[in-house]
Amino acid sequence: MTYSQLLTGTTTSNALIVELGMGDGRHLCAMSKDERNSNIHFIGIENNRTLYIEAAARINTDNVVLINDSFENRIRDFENEGIDKVIMILPDPEYIDRLYYDDWVAVYTNIFLKLKKLGTLEIVTEIIDELLQAVSETAYHTWAKWLLDTFIKLGFEVEEILNEAPCNYSSICLDRFRQDPERIRIITLRLFKPLTRLEIVSPECT
DSSP states (O other), X not given: OOHHHHHHXXXXXXXXXXXXXXXXXXXXXXXHHHTTTSSEEEEEEEOOHHHHHHHHHHOOOTTEEEEESOHHHHHTTSOTTOEEEEEEESOOGGGTOGGGHHHHHHHHHHHHHHEXXXXXXXXXXXXXXXXXXXXXXXXXXXXXXXXXXXXXXXXXXXXXXXXXOOTTXXXXXXXXXXXXXXXXXXXXXXEEOOSSOOOOOOOOOO
């Protein structure tokens, strides 16, 4: 399928998984090979030209479309409720750090809109001590709670939380970070879009 066909042609028998910031494509390559004979199609989006070229050279399955662009630009292309799963492995700090919240919240709001009901968002991200010391349990859990609260407020619900990256996940940075688990603490959030979104309404004053 072409990129245009994938944007508009997904059905219940044709699933779509999108990796945002795919890097050199090593994880996307593994996924696409595993699903070579299935009805699952993949789109990988990477803004860095050098990494995009590496991914294009690595991936040779016909169930993948690669895009060299920023995912802020491309996520808008998808139909609402057209994506089954979005994967982000170690997104740049400007897309996940608390300091940049006001800038990135709109990205995840768009992702929520584009996911099918019960579609999933899987984020692998990290916390690093500013002084490059070991990350304390208190700092780790405070950070993890803030992340969860943030995504729940956007409408997501929690499927699973891992205090590490899935063992079958791989990227340039992830493979390096795994070698220093005390100073680089990783969390994986598996979130999903519920069938209905509960709206919290404050009671009227009487």
